[in-house]
Amino acid sequence: MNHLLSIEELSAEELIGLLDAAAELKAERGSHTRKPLAGQTWAMIFTKSSTRTRVSFEVGIRELGGSPMFLSKNDIQLGRGEPIIDTARVLGRMVHGAVIRTYAQQDIVDFSRYSGIPTINALTDDEHPCQILADLLTIREKLGGWEGKRIAWVGDGFSNMTISWMWAAKKLGFEFAVACPLQYAPTEAFLEKIDAPNISVTAHPAEAVTGAHVINTDVWLSMGQEDQAEKEAAFGPYQVNDELLADAATGHIVLHCLPAYRGKEITEETLEAHADTIFQQAENRLHAQKAVLAALAG
Ligand code: CP
Numbered sequence: 001m002n003h004l005l006s007i008e009e010l011s012a013e014e015l016i017g018l019l020d021a022a023a024e025l026k027a028e029r030g031s032h033t034r035k036p037l038a039g040q041t042w043a044m045i046f047t048k049s050s051t052r053t054r055v056s057f058e059v060g061i062r063e064l065g066g067s068p069m070f071l072s073k074n075d076i077q078l079g080r081g082e083p084i085i086d087t088a089r090v091l092g093r094m095v096h097g098a099v100i101r102t103y104a105q106q107d108i109v110d111f112s113r114y115s116g117i118p119t120i121n122a123l124t125d126d127e128h129p130c131q132i133l134a135d136l137l138t139i140r141e142k143l144g145g146w147e148g149k150r151i152a153w154v155g156d157g158f159s160n161m162t163i164s165w166m167w168a169a170k171k172l173g174f175e176f177a178v179a180c181p182l183q184y185a186p187t188e189a190f191l192e193k194i195d196a197p198n199i200s201v202t203a204h205p206a207e208a209v210t211g212a213h214v215i216n217t218d219v220w221l222s223m224g225q226e227d228q229a230e231k232e233a234a235f236g237p238y239q240v241n242d243e244l245l246a247d248a249a250t251g252h253i254v255l256h257c258l259p260a261y262r263g264k265e266i267t268e269e270t271l272e273a274h275a276d277t278i279f280q281q282a283e284n285r286l287h288a289q290k291a292v293l294a295a296l297a298g
Pocket residue numbers: 049050051052053054123131257258259
């Protein structure tokens with residue numbers, strides 16, 4: 001593994017290897033004898049807001065012995081139009097790795113090629129691989145694994161989160177049931193490309209959630225879509241609430257990558273009833289990303 005650009009590019013073995021390493025790093029947190037990033041500086045280029053990703057990477061890099069360098073787009077010439085391939089060639093000569101949150105997936109692909117240094121996708125419009133690693137770790141901790149489990153997604157059917165989840169379903173084989181307004185569903189072209197019979201799409205949330213062991217949601221409007229009021233208006237029936245969860249499997253868990261908008265994709269009561277899991281999921285970002293950093297540190 002030279003980069004983490006997507007779940008699409010990971011094999012099942014790599015995914016499971018990262019989760020095993022994350023669990024080990026979590027168990028040994030505090031003792032930290034391994035410092036695979038000793039002497040390294042990692043750039044963190046963010047062109048979108050972040051709480052969890054930024055903090056977990058800064059802490060994770062430090063805990064593994066390295067130094068993080070946070071570069072928001074307005075602090076560097078990228079924000080004034082310097083091409084990503086030039087930014088990549090400069091940083092590639094100075095730092096040891098890069099964590100990038102931005103819009104176009106192609107930008108991080110280009111960065112990885114032109115910089116020649118390990119590059120991690122910290123969220124693009126197409127994928128959020130670090131989040132999915134943390135989510136899978138949480139499912140393993142809470143439910144013992146995903147074998148034989150039904151994982152439902154209620155909300156935007158074709159976002160960075162759903163795309164990464166669908167690739168995880170393809171690689172790991174669990175049932176993944178998406179409920180979304182059909183105009184925001186995975187495209188036919190995508191479904192044909194991924195070719196995964198274990199993925200289903202419905203316009204009816206109750207159908208996806210019935211018998212589900214994991215119920216997952218996210219914001220209706222992803223970063224960069226804040227002004228799309230007509231999109232938001234389509235999601236009214238796609239709220240995760242106690243009524244919707246009535247037919248979920250016994251012992252089900254609710255996941256939300258956060259930030260959450262109460263009263264929109266999830267109710268206050270449902271979020272607070274599942275807060276233990278949801279904030280464990282947020283904490284697991286740190287452990288999962290330390291596993292990625294350690295794997296890429298070389
Ligand atoms: N879930 C997630 O990526 O959170 P942030 O946007 O706060 O980093």
